[in-house]
Amino acid sequence: MKKMTAMLAAVALTAAACGSDAGSGGAKTLTVFAAASLTESFGALEKKFEAAHAGVDVKIGYDGSSKLAQQINEGAKADVFASADQPNMEKVVKAGRADGQPKVFATNKLTIAVPPGNPKGVKTFADLAKPGVKVVVCAPQVPCGSAEKKVEKATGVAVKAVSEEQDVKAVKAKVQSGDADAGLVYVSDVVSAGGKIDKVDFPEASNAINDYPIAVVKDAPQPDLARQFLDLVFGADGKQELGKVGFGTAS
Amino acid sequence: MPWVLWIPAAVALALVVLPVAGLLTRSDLSRFPELVTSSSSLRALRLSLETAALSTVACVVLGVPLAVVLARSRVRGTRVLRAVVLLPLVLPPVVGGLALLYLLGRKGFLGYVLDAVMGVQVPFTTAAVVIAQTFVAMPFLVVSLEGALRGAGDRYERVASTLGAPPWTVFRRVTVPLLLPALGSGVVLSFARALGEFGATITFAGSLEGETRTLPLEVYNQAEADIDSAVALALLLIVVAVVVIAVARPRSLEGVRA
Numbered sequence: 001m002k003k004m005t006a007m008l009a010a011v012a013l014t015a016a017a018c019g020s021d022a023g024s025g026g027a028k029t030l031t032v033f034a035a036a037s038l039t040e041s042f043g044a045l046e047k048k049f050e051a052a053h054a055g056v057d058v059k060i061g062y063d064g065s066s067k068l069a070q071q072i073n074e075g076a077k078a079d080v081f082a083s084a085d086q087p088n089m090e091k092v093v094k095a096g097r098a099d100g101q102p103k104v105f106a107t108n109k110l111t112i113a114v115p116p117g118n119p120k121g122v123k124t125f126a127d128l129a130k131p132g133v134k135v136v137v138c139a140p141q142v143p144c145g146s147a148e149k150k151v152e153k154a155t156g157v158a159v160k161a162v163s164e165e166q167d168v169k170a171v172k173a174k175v176q177s178g179d180a181d182a183g184l185v186y187v188s189d190v191v192s193a194g195g196k197i198d199k200v201d202f203p204e205a206s207n208a209i210n211d212y213p214i215a216v217v218k219d220a221p222q223p224d225l226a227r228q229f230l231d232l233v234f235g236a237d238g239k240q241e242l243g244k245v246g247f248g249t250a251s
Numbered sequence: 252m253p254w255v256l257w258i259p260a261a262v263a264l265a266l267v268v269l270p271v272a273g274l275l276t277r278s279d280l281s282r283f284p285e286l287v288t289s290s291s292s293l294r295a296l297r298l299s300l301e302t303a304a305l306s307t308v309a310c311v312v313l314g315v316p317l318a319v320v321l322a323r324s325r326v327r328g329t330r331v332l333r334a335v336v337l338l339p340l341v342l343p344p345v346v347g348g349l350a351l352l353y354l355l356g357r358k359g360f361l362g363y364v365l366d367a368v369m370g371v372q373v374p375f376t377t378a379a380v381v382i383a384q385t386f387v388a389m390p391f392l393v394v395s396l397e398g399a400l401r402g403a404g405d406r407y408e409r410v411a412s413t414l415g416a417p418p419w420t421v422f423r424r425v426t427v428p429l430l431l432p433a434l435g436s437g438v439v440l441s442f443a444r445a446l447g448e449f450g451a452t453i454t455f456a457g458s459l460e461g462e463t464r465t466l467p468l469e470v471y472n473q474a475e476a477d478i479d480s481a482v483a484l485a486l487l488l489i490v491v492a493v494v495v496i497a498v499a500r501p502r503s504l505e506g507v508r509a
Contacts, residue, residue: 066474134375142475164460179356179375
């Protein structure tokens with residue numbers, strides 16, 4: 001038994017050693033968990049950060065904010081968490097996994113995504129309630145869905161969706177494939193689709209502006225690099241890259 | 252049996268059982284009844300049972316002839332077909348769903364024809380759920396039947412033929428009875444696979460309560476907001492699966508010839 005315990009301990013130690021300086025040789029890894037909608041802008045920021053910090057490898061995991069929050073709370077080794085909404089950041093703060101107060105770095109608002117050429121001629125939010133228009137939205141449990149519900153409340157328009165998707169990328173995919181006539185997505189999603197879908201902006205979208213908070217994760221393996229990454233996001237480069245894909249940035 | 256086999260066998264069993272035990276330790280059983288009897292859970296459960304039953308029927312109606320053809324046909328190229336049938340096992344379900352969407356969606360070549368000729372649109376309907384489940388579940392049925400047929404060999408069928416039985420009679424009176432034991436396990440396997448189907452369904456059929464949101468999709472949906480509720484629903488899915496396997500487990504699943 002003693003032998004066994006010793007062996008287990010040895011295995012654990014090796015594993016821990018491997019974990020702490022993966023990719024050894026003085027190289028450091030900064031791990032960022034970011035909402036899926038940040039894929040394009042944070043991808044550009046990753047390159048800028050690596051160019052400015054020799055020997056630092058930035059790894060970004062993109063996923064739905066709720067899944068990322070859950071992983072962080074389950075002990076995932078991340079340095080930075082950028083959420084697409086406040087409630088999911090709140091979960092991380094409540095679990096004591098955020099280092100300091102999260103700060104909002106960007107805002108996003110809904111727009112109507114339509115296939116190129118807008119075959120059903122959707123012009124306003126109210127058009128989404130017309131019969132014969134196949135609309136796809138996010139489920140109310142996810143940020144894009146709760147934003148959509150807010151707009152419905154503010155306008156009194158009841159959208160009868162043919163499907164409630166689990167994330168905004170799935171909504172986008174169904175509009176892009178042409179199987180939905182319209183879908184509610186974020187402005188940034190249409191910009192990053194690069195012409196494969198068109199957007200129809202509507203003024204009522206201002207009823208549901210989404211805040212994107214960011215925070216350093218508690219006990220981050222690389223707290224200093226994490227803070228420098230936040231500086232980059234809030235700096236001129238960050239504003240430029242976020243603005244490029246349609247995010248609003250805090251002035 | 253050499254006793255050493257117990258060691259890997261125990262590891263294998265632990266791999267299956269321990270995660271479920273993990274699920275149990277994290278679930279709040281006092282809230283279980285309330286969580287699983289909400290109207291959305293019950294609708295998802297009902298939809299799951301209905302669609303999985305329908306797709307199992309589709310698997311049998313289409314899969315049995317396919318297995319017989321694969322096992323008995325001497326046409327060249329059957330070996331390639333055998334590999335093709337396994338594709339849904341290898342494809343990630345989401346890719347399978349995309350493939351179905353690109354075939355039967357509005358812009359897919361078959362979907363376009365269906366829409367133009369009959370005014371039928373498949374995506375976002377319960378029919379799409381059944382098609383997605385049949386797509387992923389069928390290989391389980393075909394593989395178990397084909398294996399059984401090839402294992403049994405074709406001497407009984409040949410004898411029946413030489414005694415003057417026409418092909419249809421041979422199929423009915425000899426081939427099908429030979430298949431029955433394997434059919435039991437094939438049906439259970441494909442029903443179980445259909446019940447747990449997630450990726451192809453959400454990609455091809457979407458997710459809407461009462462229409463296309465089956466129990467696995469409801470679990471995923473709940474996991475976004477309320478993980479306790481998702482765990483409770485996942486347990487419900489496990490209970491349903493275990494009950495189905497236990498009730499339907501014919502002697503055939505244990506390899507006993509009827």
